[in-house]
Amino acid sequence: METKTETTTTWMCDKCHKALVSQKVKVRYLEGNFEVELLKCPTCNMVFISEDLALGKILEVEKSLEDK
Amino acid sequence: MDLDALLEMSNQCIHSEPPVCMASCPVHMDVIAFVTEIEKGDFAKAYKVMEAKIPFSRLIGKICDHPCESHCVRKEVGGSIRISELEKTAIDLGYTSPKKPLLMPKNKGTVAVIGGGLSGCVAAIELDKKGYNVTIYEKTDRLGGSLWAYEGQDLESAIIEEELSVIAKKGITVWYNTEVTEANLQTYIEKYDALYLGTGAWSKAYAIHPETFQVNDTSLFIGGTLQTQNHSSIFSASSGKRAAVSIDRYITKTSMSASREREGVFETKLDYKIDTVQPIVEVAKTASVYSESEVQEEASRCLKCQCDACIKACVHMQRFSITPDRYIRSINHNERIVLGNRSANLMINSCTECGLCKEVCPFGIGMKDIIHATRQSMVERGKMPISAHDFALKDMQFSHSDYFSLVRKQPSKEQSKNLFYYPVIAFSQYARGLYKGSGKTGYLFYPGCQLSSTHTDYIGAIYKYLVGVIKEKEADNDVGLYLGCCGAPADWAGRLDLMPESVEKIHKTWEEMGEPTFILACSSCASTFEKYLPMIKTISLWEVFATYGLPEVDIKKGKRELCIHDACATRHNAKIHESVRSIVKTLGYSVEELEYAKEKAKCCGYGGLVACANPEQAEDFVQDRAHESEHDVLVYCAMCKDMLVKGNKRAYHILDIIYGNEINPDAPQKMLTLSERQNNRKRLKQQLLKEIWNEEESDMSKTYDFTLHLSDAIIALMEKRFILLSDVEKVVEHSLTCKERFYNPETLDFLARLRVNNVTFWVKYEEHGSDITVKDVYSHRMEVVED
Structure with a gap:
């Protein structure tokens, strides 16, 4: 899964009070396993997914995996 | 899935079957394409269509004896399209000189003409x-033979010469003033690989094969x-073309x-049926040939005969611009593909399985069973996109759960004894029914689940009505x-x-209850019972109403005209159609029958879970x-009402008019949410x-310490x-308890996520004490590994 996502954001982790950092994150759906750069909390690892990403690139990849 | 049998079926679809004009043309000119170009005013393209099939089209197009016209379907409704006249004008306005012929290597053999x-x-x-070295032997000093009979009338000599000059340009040898006769024919037979005899007259009558034009097994054609x-x-031109095919095959x-x-010519x-075709008479010529505007007008009368009954009736086929023959081939491809995209998945999940195509097809080809078998096969092979039906299947699980699922016998006399006193027992048919409990x-x-979801408040009243009327007539049978x-x-x-989860439970209940008759209020239930539970006797609620009389409620008799939207799932159930119409008329409404009614009912878009798999397609339905009628719609299926109301069409369920709730026709109808x-x-x-x-049941719903505020948007x-x-509640609850959420210091919003089964839900909200105002919601299925 190739993707260009936001590398900075004003959102921060509410629990750890940390700014989010862009890091490689594992994602999977059906037979697909990918590593993508996503924003996450450097402490608790909670991954941030924006609406644009969820309904854009992620949806597109989900659909193409479903049709494989 | 038997894909070969399926492909066999696709061959029966006659969508690509040529019109009679083309079939009766010995060289199969594509009349529809030709006429279409003329209508558009593109005469050059129209001429190209002629040229593709008609040899020497600039000449033959002027003198053709047009066998097509006598077979034209327009013949009885305004007169045959004057195809021959269209050709003449197309030549005058669209002729372009052919490209310089490519000189092909001529090494396949020698042929004498x-x-x-x-x-x-x-x-x-x-x-x-085709690559043969051809030599023509002509007894006169010019080519063209009978073409010259038209010289000065339909054909100009200069044009005849110009067109025939192609023979020389192609490098075909011509021996003029060389007569071949039966006496010396053998010499030519021996010299060439094959012979074509096209002299018009000959001294000996040979037996010619009717299809190949061959004389016995010889090289003579x-x-x-x-x-x-x-x-x-x-x-004549056609026979020359066909003989050339035979000679090629022979050599x-x-x-x-x-x-x-x-x-x-073939059949x-x-x-093509002309029942609904309006007559339009032939356009008269104001000169010897049609003018540009006349020819376009004449072309516009063409019916462009093609079988498209199913496409006309089905917005699904329209959306994917597909015909059953191509649809089946797409399915075949989708099923056989090993690597790569199954590009037909969305299409296959956009059919409502309503069965209308089969009703309108002259050959009874229907996509419903094919689509159904295909979806089953996709599921079996693990190739069905999960997202297509996931929500609907989860909703079905909800209906199967203890939240909804319920089986009860009629309350016993013992349970109901507090009702058995005057005046209740005197005035309530229901109480009397309970009193007669057997x-x-x-x-x-x-x-059914959908009627219960959207017409909840009728169910209890209907149940009481049923106990009352049925026990009155059949004291032995409790409800x-x-x-x-x-x-x-x-x-x-x-x-x-x-399926077993639903069907086996129903079957077991039916057995345990002593095989009662099911009273069904949903067309989809009726069709499922027929398919999976044929042993169970069923009757529709509408038949019960029509037979036992309507419930006594204070209703105003309507005077309006309603159009009845029949349910596609029960298109073959005439009893339901009659009962519904009888109820509507009893209540004083008049009925407008739609073009697509009863067995030709069109689906509302809910069928086949299309509303779930492809909402845009459902909206088309x-x-x-x-738009079929100006009138408000009367339906007898809860899903149909939902869909129509969602599409901003005023619709009433038959229960609405039975229970007098067709009130305030100006107020907008509310669409219930999924929740x-x-x-x-x-x-x-x-x-x-x-x-x-x-019975008092403990409330199983979970309560939360916060209050959610959701805008209409x-x-x-x-x-x-x-x-x-x-x-949404689960996400918010989780974020509040575990503090797993993001915070935006600029907007002061929170954003939280929670994976519930196979979906991750995200909620953006604003928090003021225990008040949570939701500002956005979205989800994805992809799983994110947080470690």
Whole structure:
């Protein structure tokens, strides 16, 4: 899964009070396993997914995996 | 899936079957394409269409004896299209000189053409194209033969010469003033690989094979007037073309007859019906040929005969611009593909499985069973996109759960004894029915999950009505109640594995209850019972109403005209159609019958779970149906009403008019949300248990310490994205307890996520004490590994 996502954001982790950092994150759906750069909390690892990403690139990849 | 049998079926679809004009043209000119270009005013393209099939089209187009016209379907409704006249104008306005011919290597063999008339020249050109070294022997000093009879009338000599000059340009040798006769024919036979005889007259009558034009098994082939036995220029040209095919096959030693069934004039399977065709008379010529505007007007009369009954009736086929033959081939491809995209998945999940195509097809080809088998096969092979039906299947699980599922016998006399006193017993038919309780369940009322979701408040009243009227006539038969889901969503989704959960439970209940008759109020239930539970006797609620009389409610008799939208799932159930019409008329309404009514009912878009798999396609169905009539619609299926109301068409369920709720026709009709539907099912079970069986059930719904505030826009977004209120609640609850959420210091919003089963839900909200105002919701199925 190739993707260009936001590398900075004003959102921060509410629990750890940390700014989010862009890091490689594992994602999977059906037979697909990918590593993508996503924003996450450097402490608790909670991954941030924006609406644009969820309904854009992620949806597109989900659909193409479903049709494989 | 038997894909070969499927492909066999696709061959029966006559969508691609040619119109009778093309089938009766010896060279199969594509009349529809030709006429279409003329209508557009593109005469050059129209001429190109002629040129593709008609040899020497600039000449033959002027003198063709047009056998097509006498077969034209327009003949009886305004007169045949004057195809021959269209051709003349197309030549005048669209002729362009041909490209310089490519000189092909001529090494496949040698052929002698005896007679340089029309058929001989056609045969020579065709054979030259195929790579033969051709020599023409002509007894006069010019080519063209009978073409010269038209000189000065329909054809100018300069044009005849110009057109025939192609023979020389192609490098075909012509021996002029060289007569070949029966006496010296043998010499030529020996010298050449094959011979074409097209002299018009000959001293010996040979037996000519009717399809190949071959003389016995020899290298001699005969065409033109000798073969056609008439003076038709187009038949003559056709025989030259066909003989050239035979000669090629003869020399290359391939089958003389394979795949030639439809050469020349043939019979098309297309039988275009003119019942609804308005007559338009032939356009008169104001000069010797049609003018540009006249020719376009004449072309516009063409019916462009093609079988498209199913496409006309189905917005699904329209959206994917597909015909059953191509649809089946796409399915075949989709099923056989090993690597790569299954590009037909969305299409396959966009069919409502309503069965209308089969009703309108002259050959009874229907996509419903094919689509159903395909979806099953996709599921079995693990190739069904999960997202297509996931929401509907989860909703079905909800109906199967204890939140909704309920089976009860009629309340016993002991349970109901507090009703058996005056005046209740005197005035309530229901109380009298309970008083006559026999303990034997003769009927089981099965309202179904969707009616219970959207028309919740009728269910109790209907149940009481049923106990009252049925016990009055049949004292022995008690009426029980069964809330559940028949499994239609699983059936539509091709999930055979999920059917037993519904069907076996129903079957077991039916046995335990002593095999009662099910009273069904949903068309999809009726169709599922028929398919999976044929042993169970069923009757529709509408038949009960029509037979036992309507419930006594204070209703104003309507005077309006309503159009009836029949349910596609019961298109073949005439009893339901009659009962519904009888009820509507009894209530004083008049009925407008739609063009697509009863067995030709169109689907509302809910069928086949299309509303779930492809909402845009479902919207096409709704709009198509909504625009069929100006009148408000009367339906007898809860899903149909939902869909139509969602599409901004005023619709009433038959229960609305029976119970007098067709009030305030100007107020907008409310569409229930997905969450409200689930809540209604839950509420219905609790209400009925309390009201009828006097059972108090502990409330199973979870309560939270916060209050959610959702704007209409957010609610609409949740509907569009198939997100339930309970999903939002779970996300918020989790984020508040675990503090797993993001914070935006600029907007002061929170953003939280929670994975529920196979979906991750995200909620953006604002927090003020215990008040949570939702600002956005979205979801994805992809799983994020947080470690």
